[in-house]
Amino acid sequence: MHPALSVIAFTTFSGAGYGLAFVLALGHGNPGALSTKIGWFVALAMIAGGLLSSTLHLGNPQRAWRALSQWRSSWLSREGVMAILTFIPLTLLAAMSIFADSFNLALGYIGAIMCMITVYCTAMIYASLRTIPQWHTNWTPACYLAFSVTSGTFIYLAFFGREAGSDSNNVWVYLALVFLVVAWLIKYFWAKNALAAGYGASTMESATGLGNIGKVRLLERPHAMGNYLTNEMAFRVARKHLNKMGWIEVALGVALPIVLLLLSLLVGSGLAGFLQVLATISLMAGLFVERWLFFAVAKHAVGLYYGGEEALVPAE
Amino acid sequence: MTTLPASTQKKLGLVIDLDTCVGCHACVINCKEWNTSGYGTALSDQDPYGANPVGSWLNRIHTFEVTPMAHQSKPKGQGVGEVIGTAGEARVVHFPKSCLHCEDAPCVTVCPTGASYKREEDGIVLVDEDKCIGCGLCAWSCAYGAREMDQAEGVMKKCTLCVDRIYNEEMEEIDRQPACVRTCPAGARHFGDFADPESNVSVLVKERGGFDLMPEQGNKPVNKYLPPRARTDLGVNSAFAAPVETTDDAGGVLGWIDRALSGSTRSKGAN
Numbered sequence: 058m059h060p061a062l063s064v065i066a067f068t069t070f071s072g073a074g075y076g077l078a079f080v081l082a083l084g085h086g087n088p089g090a091l092s093t094k095i096g097w098f099v100a101l102a103m104i105a106g107g108l109l110s111s112t113l114h115l116g117n118p119q120r121a122w123r124a125l126s127q128w129r130s131s132w133l134s135r136e137g138v139m140a141i142l143t144f145i146p147l148t149l150l151a152a153m154s155i156f157a158d159s160f161n162l163a164l165g166y167i168g169a170i171m172c173m174i175t176v177y178c179t180a181m182i183y184a185s186l187r188t189i190p191q192w193h194t195n196w197t198p199a200c201y202l203a204f205s206v207t208s209g210t211f212i213y214l215a216f217f218g219r220e221a222g223s224d225s226n227n228v229w230v231y232l233a234l235v236f237l238v239v240a241w242l243i244k245y246f247w248a249k250n251a252l253a254a255g256y257g258a259s260t261m262e263s264a265t266g267l268g269n270i271g272k273v274r275l276l277e278r279p280h281a282m283g284n285y286l287t288n289e290m291a292f293r294v295a296r297k298h299l300n301k302m303g304w305i306e307v308a309l310g311v312a313l314p315i316v317l318l319l320l321s322l323l324v325g326s327g328l329a330g331f332l333q334v335l336a337t338i339s340l341m342a343g344l345f346v347e348r349w350l351f352f353a354v355a356k357h358a359v360g361l362y363y364g365g366e367e368a369l370v371p372a373e
Numbered sequence: 374m375t376t377l378p379a380s381t382q383k384k385l386g387l388v389i390d391l392d393t394c395v396g397c398h399a400c401v402i403n404c405k406e407w408n409t410s411g412y413g414t415a416l417s418d419q420d421p422y423g424a425n426p427v428g429s430w431l432n433r434i435h436t437f438e439v440t441p442m443a444h445q446s447k448p449k450g451q452g453v454g455e456v457i458g459t460a461g462e463a464r465v466v467h468f469p470k471s472c473l474h475c476e477d478a479p480c481v482t483v484c485p486t487g488a489s490y491k492r493e494e495d496g497i498v499l500v501d502e503d504k505c506i507g508c509g510l511c512a513w514s515c516a517y518g519a520r521e522m523d524q525a526e527g528v529m530k531k532c533t534l535c536v537d538r539i540y541n542e543e544m545e546e547i548d549r550q551p552a553c554v555r556t557c558p559a560g561a562r563h564f565g566d567f568a569d570p571e572s573n574v575s576v577l578v579k580e581r582g583g584f585d586l587m588p589e590q591g592n593k594p595v596n597k598y599l600p601p602r603a604r605t606d607l608g609v610n611s612a613f614a615a616p617v618e619t620t621d622d623a624g625g626v627l628g629w630i631d632r633a634l635s636g637s638t639r640s641k642g643a644n
Contacts, residue, residue, distance in 0.1 A: 101475055115506050116507015116523075118523070124502055126485075127486060133508065182483075187590055187591060263586075263588070265466070266584045273437050273438070276465060279430075279470075280433070284427050286518045289513075324627070359517065
């Protein structure tokens with residue numbers, strides 16, 4: 058699948074925003090502290106920015122409001138509805154912290170649960186597609202939820218970096234490390250399935266119905282040049298650099314954040330806070346690559362009509 | 374509403390005969406011609422006369438090569454009568470593909486705006502272009518590549534089964550069928566109602582073993598495909614395999630001409 062930058066930015070940023078809001082909504086952070094107030098602002102800005110960015114890939118963004126109507130059947134519609142509803146408790150909680158230095162735990166629980174439901178809806182847009190076996194698995198929502206909470210925790214940690222070296226800060230470092238390892242463990246199972254899935258149960262033989270005659274091979278494409286389908290769904294440039302990107306993903310998303318967080322525990326205050334900010338930036342960059350690969354490894358069934366594994370797709 | 378109707382009164386669709394299709398692309402061209410000036414916005418092209426032309430098409434023909442394996446056919450030269458193929462010898466199959474108007478159409482249920490819908494009265498899957506936001510999710514959900522985003526208008530285009538022809542009383546009755554069916558010079562495309570077991574399309578499917586594309590995707594496509602027919606094996610006994618004609622018995626003037634033109638290549642026996 059073609060990795061559209063706007064969609065990658067949307068899922069990583071809004072995912073992290075919901076993760077940060079989730080942590081704050083559970084009552085962490087003194088509501089009167091400046092870092093908490095800024096934290097709420099950043100969470101809402103990331104969510105809103107992500108949503109706005111997602112409308113950039115639409116052909117007719119001026120009609121985007123119509124996407125709220127079909128929540129009965131469409132995960133994309135459900136995501137839109139949930140995103141707007143979730144703004145209600147989150148905006149209230151943010152306003153309470155920013156203007157009144159206060160917090161309400163009941164409202165916080167409601168907000169936290171709604172954050173996770175919204176992220177789940179985003180993931181289900183992809184996981185519900187039968188055409189893409191790499192996405193059509195329960196590991197997909199598990200990954201989205203795990204990375205949302207993990208990146209949110211890292212950002213929370215980065216905001217409270219000035220308290221670095223204190224016991225309470227150390228607890229968050231341990232928590233971030235545990236979330237990170239668990240999230241990438243889930244991602245490992247996702248990737249293992251994705252790399253083995255191919256086109257799932259579909260083959261060029263089942264796509265053409267000619268399997269009872271023999272082995273099927275594409276002789277001629279319908280048109281000499283590419284088209285919407287080959288550009289969007291049989292995208293191969295991304296797949297070409299799979300290995301390199303995989304290494305970058307692991308280095309930025311796993312190795313560097315772990316090393317930096319462990320270092321921050323060693324050095325204590327001052328520099329430790331800076332290292333925690335660096336770890337967060339590294340993780341976010343790693344998640345960008347992770348989301349890019351999420352699209353790059355995905356194989357859409359329509360590729361079978363364009364030659365399957367040996368599809369000759371011009372690299373526009 | 375993007376929830377699917379529990380059932381439709383009619384199941385209008387196409388039967389495409391993979392044996393008869395000669396891959397001439399007439400259906401592709403006539404589809405583009407009719408639909409660029411019919412339902413919805415025009416089917417735009419980008420860079421049509423340049424180095425990298427692309428555009429929206431609702432019907433495309435792929436050409437496949439099918440090579441029978443040894444266990445699926447008789448070994449070369451031993452076939453007598455009709456066989457589906459000869460081991461190792463490829464058959465070429467032209468393969469027209471347009472929307473299959475699935476009964477369980479995922480392109481309809483994923484639509485967030487209600488632009489995509491399946492008609493309760495005849496099962497045709499359509500896009501209301503005024504409601505389409507161009508998110509492209511329906512194209513992602515379609516295993517058959519039947520939907521293409523129009524790059525000029527930013528709305529999703531798909532086969533309408535020529536809904537503006539088949540009910541059009543301004544047209545002669547013979548023209549009240551999809552443009553691709555009407556134009557096919559080989560008679561490889563048939564239009565009808567699959568809900569009626571006596572209809573032309575239902576009978577064709579029954580008689581010729583019509584099948585679904587990618588049944589494992591669970592979309593229950595309405596359109597059916599007919600397999601290539603068995604063909605006469607060309608084995609050793611066929612006319613094409615007979616030895617080269619001999620001129621050994623030629624005499625008189627013809628014999629003289631034959632000898633003069635053949636030179637030393639004429640067999641000794643005739644001298």
